[in-house]
Amino acid sequence: MLGNLLNPDLFASALRLATPIALAAIGGTICERSGVVNIALEGIMLVGAFCGVAVTLLAQASSVAFIAQNATWIGLVAAVISGVLFSGIHAFGAITLRMDHVVSGTALNIMALGLTGFVLTILNGFTTGRNTAGASTAVRHMLNPVFDFATQRSGNFLQTVWYWIDGVFLSLTPIAYIAIIVAVVMHWALYRTRWGLRLRALGEHPKAADSVGVRVIASRYAAVLISGALGGLAGANLSLEQVGSFSENMTTGRGFIALAANIFGRWTPIGSYLASLLFGFAQALQLRVQGVEFLAKIPVQFFLMFPYVLTVIVLAGFMGRAVGPAAVGKAYEKE
Amino acid sequence: MSETHEHIVVEAWWAKALRIAAVPLVSVLLAMAIGSVIIWLSGFDPIAAFRALFQGALGGQRQISETIIRATPLIFTGLAVGFGFRASLFNIGAEGQFIMGSLGAAWLGLLLAGLPTPVAIPLILIGAALFGAAWAFIPALLKAKVGAHEVITTMMFSWIGLYLSSWIVSGPLKEPGSIPQTTMLSSNVWLPSFDRLIPGLIPVRAHLGFVVAVLLAIVVLLVLRRTTLGYSVRAVGLNPGAAENAGISIARTTVYALCISGALAGLAGASEVLGTNHRMFDQVSAGSGFGFTGIAVALLAKNHPIGVIFAALLFGILQAGAGTMQLETGISVLIVQIIQGLVIFFVAAETIVTWFVKRRQKLKLEREEAVDAG
Numbered sequence: 023m024l025g026n027l028l029n030p031d032l033f034a035s036a037l038r039l040a041t042p043i044a045l046a047a048i049g050g051t052i053c054e055r056s057g058v059v060n061i062a063l064e065g066i067m068l069v070g071a072f073c074g075v076a077v078t079l080l081a082q083a084s085s086v087a088f089i090a091q092n093a094t095w096i097g098l099v100a101a102v103i104s105g106v107l108f109s110g111i112h113a114f115g116a117i118t119l120r121m122d123h124v125v126s127g128t129a130l131n132i133m134a135l136g137l138t139g140f141v142l143t144i145l146n147g148f149t150t151g152r153n154t155a156g157a158s159t160a161v162r163h164m165l166n167p168v169f170d171f172a173t174q175r176s177g178n179f180l181q182t183v184w185y186w187i188d189g190v191f192l193s194l195t196p197i198a199y200i201a202i203i204v205a206v207v208m209h210w211a212l213y214r215t216r217w218g219l220r221l222r223a224l225g226e227h228p229k230a231a232d233s234v235g236v237r238v239i240a241s242r243y244a245a246v247l248i249s250g251a252l253g254g255l256a257g258a259n260l261s262l263e264q265v266g267s268f269s270e271n272m273t274t275g276r277g278f279i280a281l282a283a284n285i286f287g288r289w290t291p292i293g294s295y296l297a298s299l300l301f302g303f304a305q306a307l308q309l310r311v312q313g314v315e316f317l318a319k320i321p322v323q324f325f326l327m328f329p330y331v332l333t334v335i336v337l338a339g340f341m342g343r344a345v346g347p348a349a350v351g352k353a354y355e356k357e
Numbered sequence: 358m359s360e361t362h363e364h365i366v367v368e369a370w371w372a373k374a375l376r377i378a379a380v381p382l383v384s385v386l387l388a389m390a391i392g393s394v395i396i397w398l399s400g401f402d403p404i405a406a407f408r409a410l411f412q413g414a415l416g417g418q419r420q421i422s423e424t425i426i427r428a429t430p431l432i433f434t435g436l437a438v439g440f441g442f443r444a445s446l447f448n449i450g451a452e453g454q455f456i457m458g459s460l461g462a463a464w465l466g467l468l469l470a471g472l473p474t475p476v477a478i479p480l481i482l483i484g485a486a487l488f489g490a491a492w493a494f495i496p497a498l499l500k501a502k503v504g505a506h507e508v509i510t511t512m513m514f515s516w517i518g519l520y521l522s523s524w525i526v527s528g529p530l531k532e533p534g535s536i537p538q539t540t541m542l543s544s545n546v547w548l549p550s551f552d553r554l555i556p557g558l559i560p561v562r563a564h565l566g567f568v569v570a571v572l573l574a575i576v577v578l579l580v581l582r583r584t585t586l587g588y589s590v591r592a593v594g595l596n597p598g599a600a601e602n603a604g605i606s607i608a609r610t611t612v613y614a615l616c617i618s619g620a621l622a623g624l625a626g627a628s629e630v631l632g633t634n635h636r637m638f639d640q641v642s643a644g645s646g647f648g649f650t651g652i653a654v655a656l657l658a659k660n661h662p663i664g665v666i667f668a669a670l671l672f673g674i675l676q677a678g679a680g681t682m683q684l685e686t687g688i689s690v691l692i693v694q695i696i697q698g699l700v701i702f703f704v705a706a707e708t709i710v711t712w713f714v715k716r717r718q719k720l721k722l723e724r725e726e727a728v729d730a731g
Binding site for chain 2 (some may be wrong): 059061074111115119121124125126128129131132133134135136137138139143144213275278281282285310316321322323324326327329330333334336338339346
């Protein structure tokens with residue numbers, strides 16, 4: 023029954039759909055571990071998605087050949103920078119002004135929705151090709167000869183393996199690969215480096231961290247800005263890779279699913295990624311239910327609800343305790 | 358000394374009100390000023406824009422009615438979020454409770470259509486309030502029992518409610534046809550519009566829900582000021598440790614406060630269904646944002662129930678006038694959203710002012726130290 027559903031495309035699709043959620047979720051993890059709540063991720067993603075497309079279009083129109091040819095990559099960098107700048111407002115509000123973190127985040131989400139939509143109406147008619155997608159085909163071409171021997175005889179076991187690897191992993195866009203790398207590197211950094219140890223200490227007991235010489239304010243700023251960069255990257259993935267254009271409110275709640283993924287992943291980068299993958303898989307399944315009778319009977323809305331229901335169950339303690347950093351959301355004032 | 362003492366004693370009520378309202382007023386003006394700069398930078402005339410906006414919101418009976426229509430649900434959701442804030446609970450999921458209240462009203466409205474109006478409407482309102490409270494109950498329980506933060510849980514419930522209602526509106530309660538919406542309610546469960554209540558008025562859409570909202574604001578004020586529950590809520594909000602020492606159960610107060618907040622948000626949904634739309638639409642495509650704007654309203658009002666009425670009217674003016682502004686000047690209605698976000702930021706960043714003061718004091722101190730050292 024599930025046979026015609028279980029193909030490489032389903033898993034590739036899950037990886038694709040997980041990418042923006044995972045990047046934002048890992049951003050949320052880093053931010054919350056430092057003691058700052060970041061519910062502005064939705065807005066940061068939206069700004070990143072917008073700036074990515076806007077700068078790509080500008081660069082495409084440039085008369086300098088190098089800029090015009092690499093327009094999408096320049097757009098990607100712009101998305102990251104815009105995410106950093108926008109999250110800087112949150113850092114300033116939450117850390118320096120000691121605003122309520124949730125209030126600051128809410129304000130930024132509303133502002134991001136308004137700003138991107140407002141500028142969009144001014145720059146009407148606003149699309150770009152999905153140029154970064156080209157890079158992954160280059161990778162595939164590079165790897166193809168390696169597996170050539172496998173594809174020569176049909177029905178071969180190796181051929182099946184290659185079929186799956188090719189279908190699942192080699193059809194992704196660059197940022198999807200970056201997201202996997204980010205998850206692993208951030209996880210390593212959080213648990214195996216001095217920076218990570220200090221960051222975790224900040225979220226649990228900032229006073230203790232301060233007393234051993236950690237610069238609380240500066241480190242928290244850094245964490246918020248990193249989450250902004252990842253949020254911007256998530257936005258770029260949406261607009262430059264998945265859709266190829268920007269439309270009003272195109273993030274449609276992914277920033278909030280990312281918050282859920284962060285919790286479901288127990289405030290760890292790899293956990294966040296895997297949780298996003300689970301949510302992405304549910305979404306991919308939902309897009310393909312038409313072919314499968316017993317799944318098609320489930321209303322679409324129940325698939326969409328899935329991440330949130332799971333997160334509530336986790337928070338309720340039915341799947342082990344889920345406790346965030348102790349000092350998260352509290353302003354720090356040096357005595 | 359005696360002069361300042363005297364000054365405090367004779368401070369008139371309006372002077373006190375002005376002192377309290379100073380930060381919100383400055384925030385709104387600042388947000389509108391930045392909005393004007395954005396309008397100007399995009400090549401439009403900000404003065405013409407705001408003239409069109411206010412003309413569109415207050416220029417006549419019909420315009421004022423539209424402003425009231427926008428403000429009515431915002432009073433309810435503003436009261437909801439504000440009540441939560443009083444117990445230091447951040448009910449960011451008021452949107453979800455609003456949706457569940459709408460759903461309750463749409464369902465009960467169909468169910469109780471046969472009853473006479475004076476019986477049906479109060480029953481539906483109570484039912485919708487219970488729907489909203491129920492949607493806040495699990496987050497409240499999780500907060501009280503396992504300490505799960507209400508910001509996350511109410512937000513998750515908000516999305517669950519959104520998709521649940523979307524399914525119900527496009528499934529079990531769907532009106533036959535292609536549009537996902539519930540069947541139009543029979544007119545005897547509509548909240549009557551003002552032209553039916555006041556003879557001589559032109560036909561308007563503004564309805565009794567506004568009066569209910571204003572009365573409810575007064576009730577909430579009295580509950581906070583005059584009842585044991587209100588006292589507990591305020592005590593837990595101000596100092597949970599001291600409240601617990603005084604014998605107030607934090608867990609119980611948390612559950613009550615969040616459920617009441619949910620009930621108030623649910624009433625906003627009922628007012629929209631019974632008064633404005635007379636049916637429920639699919640909120641996924643026609644999301645209201647009333648819950649989120651309720652946060653802005655509560656913050657602007659500094660959680661004061663009477664302040665909520667004025668804050669809601671202000672946002673009502675901005676939203677009702679934005680359409681006219683777009684029509685007449687070509688500026689996108691989204692400018693209102695930007696202003697709304699800025700208002701939240703500025704009101705909450707009251708500390709911007711104190712921060713600058715502190716910084717100046719610090720600089721002065723450093724300068725003096727430098728002088729001393731030199």
